[in-house]
Amino acid sequence: MSRREGNGSTAVGERTEGEEPLVRVQGLRKHFQLRSGWFRRKAETLRAVDGVSFHLDRGETLGLVGESGCGKSTTARAVLRLVEPTAGEIHFDGRDVMAMEPGELRGFRGRAQIVFQDPLSSLNPRMRVGTALAEVLKVHGVASDTAERRQRVRNLLETVELAPELAERHPHELSGGQRQRVGIARALAVDPELLILDEPVSALDVPVRRQILGLVRGLQREFGLTCLFIAHDLSVVEEVSDRVAVMYLGRIVEVAPVSVLFSRPAHPYTRALLAATPRPEPGGWAGPRRPVLEGDVPSSVSPPSGCPFHPRCPHPERDEECRRVVPHLETKGKAWRVACMKAPTSPDARS
Amino acid sequence: MTLLEVRDLRTWFEGDAGTVRAVDGVSFSMAEGEVVGLVGESGCGKTVTALSILGLVPRPPGRIQEGSSIRLGGRELVGASARELRGIRGRRVGMIFQEPMSSLNPVYTVGEQIGEALRLHRGVRRREARRLSVELLDEVGIPEPKRRRTQYPHELSGGMQQRVMIAMTLAAEPELLIADEPTTALDVTTQAQILALLDRLRRSRRMAMLLITHDLAVVAERCRRVLVMHHGRIVEEGAVEAIFREPRHPYTRRLVHSVSSPAAGSGSPEASPGGEPS
Numbered sequence: 055m056s057r058r059e060g061n062g063s064t065a066v067g068e069r070t071e072g073e074e075p076l077v078r079v080q081g082l083r084k085h086f087q088l089r090s091g092w093f094r095r096k097a098e099t100l101r102a103v104d105g106v107s108f109h110l111d112r113g114e115t116l117g118l119v120g121e122s123g124c125g126k127s128t129t130a131r132a133v134l135r136l137v138e139p140t141a142g143e144i145h146f147d148g149r150d151v152m153a154m155e156p157g158e159l160r161g162f163r164g165r166a167q168i169v170f171q172d173p174l175s176s177l178n179p180r181m182r183v184g185t186a187l188a189e190v191l192k193v194h195g196v197a198s199d200t201a202e203r204r205q206r207v208r209n210l211l212e213t214v215e216l217a218p219e220l221a222e223r224h225p226h227e228l229s230g231g232q233r234q235r236v237g238i239a240r241a242l243a244v245d246p247e248l249l250i251l252d253e254p255v256s257a258l259d260v261p262v263r264r265q266i267l268g269l270v271r272g273l274q275r276e277f278g279l280t281c282l283f284i285a286h287d288l289s290v291v292e293e294v295s296d297r298v299a300v301m302y303l304g305r306i307v308e309v310a311p312v313s314v315l316f317s318r319p320a321h322p323y324t325r326a327l328l329a330a331t332p333r334p335e336p337g338g339w340a341g342p343r344r345p346v347l348e349g350d351v352p353s354s355v356s357p358p359s360g361c362p363f364h365p366r367c368p369h370p371e372r373d374e375e376c377r378r379v380v381p382h383l384e385t386k387g388k389a390w391r392v393a394c395m396k397a398p399t400s401p402d403a404r405s
Numbered sequence: 406m407t408l409l410e411v412r413d414l415r416t417w418f419e420g421d422a423g424t425v426r427a428v429d430g431v432s433f434s435m436a437e438g439e440v441v442g443l444v445g446e447s448g449c450g451k452t453v454t455a456l457s458i459l460g461l462v463p464r465p466p467g468r469i470q471e472g473s474s475i476r477l478g479g480r481e482l483v484g485a486s487a488r489e490l491r492g493i494r495g496r497r498v499g500m501i502f503q504e505p506m507s508s509l510n511p512v513y514t515v516g517e518q519i520g521e522a523l524r525l526h527r528g529v530r531r532r533e534a535r536r537l538s539v540e541l542l543d544e545v546g547i548p549e550p551k552r553r554r555t556q557y558p559h560e561l562s563g564g565m566q567q568r569v570m571i572a573m574t575l576a577a578e579p580e581l582l583i584a585d586e587p588t589t590a591l592d593v594t595t596q597a598q599i600l601a602l603l604d605r606l607r608r609s610r611r612m613a614m615l616l617i618t619h620d621l622a623v624v625a626e627r628c629r630r631v632l633v634m635h636h637g638r639i640v641e642e643g644a645v646e647a648i649f650r651e652p653r654h655p656y657t658r659r660l661v662h663s664v665s666s667p668a669a670g671s672g673s674p675e676a677s678p679g680g681e682p683s
Contacts, residue, residue: 121592121593121594121595122592259446259447259619260446260619260620260621260660260663260664261446261659261660261663263663264663286592286593287593288593326594327593327594329597330593330594330596330597331593331622332596332597332600332620332622332623332625332626333622333625333626334621334622334625334649334661334664335625335649347594347597347598349548350562350564350565350595351562351592
């Protein structure tokens with residue numbers, strides 16, 4: 055049974071009236087102060103995340119894509135307050151995360167977990183896999199005695215499709231795919247409602263990547279997990295997401311249901327990203343080269359005025375307005391919002 | 406005309422845990438000006454194959470076994486003297502790597518490094534080297550090449566660093582360019598820029614290119630012929646179209662299946678990840 059069919063006939067990402075989303079993020083900012091120059095007297099501000107708003111409905115997966123430095127990982131960490139946001143509101147299950155005291159925050163992090171790109175860096179190299187997982191159970195008070203914990207560890211390994219013998223191994227004795235499974239098991243140990251996956255498959259070979267994505271999809275269905283899935287690779291996000299948000303220079307430039315984003319992207323940057331992604335279809339060899347975005351992403355220290363994308367934007371109608379006015383996310387269709395002044399905003403516009 | 410002919414290449418490494426047969430009987434050939442993709446997972450022996458061609462296998466522990474043959478333009482490279490190899494490595498065969506920063510010297514400017522390559526391989530004088538390095542930077546699409554020439558590698562973005570690496574490699578006017586995962590560390594839009602650049606350069610310079618990657622999609626887009634490598638061997642070889650249409654070897658089938666994601670069928674809303682491959 056597919057996850058979508060399981061959701062009934064409601065369109066993906068559409069909210070049933072009155073139901074509060076599990077996560078609501080409003081105007082999130084994270085600025086870093088940099089010091090440079092002679093005696094480090096020159097202060098600069100790096101705007102890693104610069105006004106990001108989104109929500110996550112219960113049981114849905116939002117894919118967050120963008121190129122390195124666009125602020126997607128910082129966004130993920132800020133949602134969990136692993137980095138302290140500079141400004142903005144975060145609500146989890148109706149509770150104000152920004153106002154949480156340390157004790158409350160610990161409880162929150164038991165309900166919201168994160169999986170990182172490199173599982174080795176989040177596993178103690180001197181601890182056997184089983185011990186490491188048992189440790190998580192102990193810290194979060196999930197299982198009281200050793201026997202129960204041992205059983206839970208077995209179950210966890212089974213959930214992520216790992217043989218129970220692997221509990222006796224050290225992290226370095228595992229393959230990349232096995233380590234990432236352990237990373238996911240570690241996150242699942244506390245039965246979270248929200249799972250943030252930060253580039254979980256970027257370091258893996260393609261066939262292994264497919265297996266891990268298959269596992270993630272299975273978990274979404276089995277536990278009804280709400281996920282924020284971060285990746286730089288659009289094809290990866292396409293496979294696991296209900297909706298996708300595209301980030302550029304610290305802002306969301308487009309958010310749409312996955313089928314809409316991939317078939318009718320509206321923002322010029324989304325289009326460029328899609329065009330740049332190599333497709334596993336032979337025959338491009340002699341054909342015309344697809345349009346390539348010129349230049350590099352500007353620095354988040356001195357972002358361009360107006361629309362952050364305007365210096366590289368290939369849109370034919372790009373003009374003075376783009377250089378002056380910062381575009382906001384405007385509704386373009388059902389659950390579809392675009393931050394581009396040149397994208398038509400009529401609800402049923404087809405491109 | 407055949408440019409490169411590799412016959413029964415076996416490059417083994419001696420370790421505490423025994424012999425690792427990184428490359429174990431690889432044979433293929435490349436014509437002048439041809440682009441060939443070499444695809445496989447990490448650890449399959451792709452890079453060791455490339456290093457063997459360049460005579461860069463560290464010895465010990467590595468060793469190209471008896472009976473292996475690598476011929477470039479008819480000349481045997483296995484067993485060639487260090488001096489002979491120096492005339493080939495970087496000169497007739499250029500190589501670019503995944504991490505440009507690890508191949509660029511952080512304490513010299515971009516211009517000095519390209520200039521050195523020019524003086525070494527082409528024997529030009531300092532002044533001429535300065536002029537040519539600006540030309541090369543321009544050719545690889547670096548804006549304001551005169552100013553960039555005086556910058557250090559860390560002042561450039563990842564894409565720019567890779568362009569500088571390519572310029573350095575081109576300085577020697579190689580006949581064969583080996584590009585080992587040249588875009589793996591880059592973002593997609595930068596990757597598209599670099600792949601388009603390599604494509605343009607190899608056409609304008611009539612250079613042969615061996616494109617090594619783990620990404621079958623990159624190969625599909627840029628190569629006509631592909632070699633699929635698995636466990637130190639080439640398990641399948643053929644035209645890209647044929648390999649996609651009817652992969653014969655089980656490993657190739659797995660590889661092709663793993664990339665034929667719903668992305669390939671995007672366009673229709675039904676192309677959702679609903680159907681699970683088990």
